[in-house]
Amino acid sequence: MKKRIALSWSGGKDSCMALDLLKKQGYEVACLLTTVPKEIGRTFGHGERTDFIEKQSEALSIPLHFVHCTFEDYTDAFKHDLIQLKDQLELSAIAFGDIYLDGHREWGQAVADSVGLDALYPLWSTEEDSIRLLEKFVHSGYKAVVIRVTNDFLDESWLGRLLDETFLTDIQQQPVCPMGEHGEFHTFVYDGPLFQHPIEWEKGSTLILETSKRLEIE
Helix, strand or coil: CCCEEEEECCCCHHHHHHHHHHHHCCCEEEEEEEEEECCCCCCCCCCCCHHHHHHHHHHHCCCEEEEEECCCCHHHHHHHHHHHHHHHHCCCEEECCCCCCHHHHHHHHHHHHHHCCEEECCCCCCHHHHHHHHHHHHCCCCEEEEEEEECCCCCHHHCCCECCHHHHHHHCCCCCCCCCCCCCEEEEEEECCCCCCCCCCCEEEEEECCCEEEEEEC
16 A cells, blocks of 8 residues: 655645655655745745646646645644644655755654654755756756746846756856755746646746745746
């Protein structure tokens, strides 16, 4: 019998790679879990519109659960909803797409421990392995677009770029993690082997935020 798990889902390349690997390892991903702070009404971190996360869920044929929270009660709300999902979906674990930041793993492990679930980190490796992971994504058949950049690392010209061979070459010339693990850039995955159909999108306006810029996709 396959182990039923939840997957923390941002909509970007890391969580997509984690999903692909988990399914290949024989896990049944029973639910995608996405946090939506009330202060912004969009997904945490990436700032993506929730309707596009719903489109991913539909295209992947995997149920989606939004954790509606505030920045202040983020962890408590996550635990609360995870306890409910554990019983409803008969979960044995929750998986995360983090790669090498110890603080992120410690948070996820503590949350999982507190609700009686295993914590899975299928992509966990070292910072030096980041370029290998990006190469793997570029050659995986999945398609993603850059939707957000942090001002201290990348300029506006990176918004809207596809994660292809040219991106793979160019990102290595920048003083950043090739996988954007420190928040240098964020992506939205819109097609690939697990998708029943591609998600249609086009470039919208660019939003200028305090520390970053975000491309609206329509």
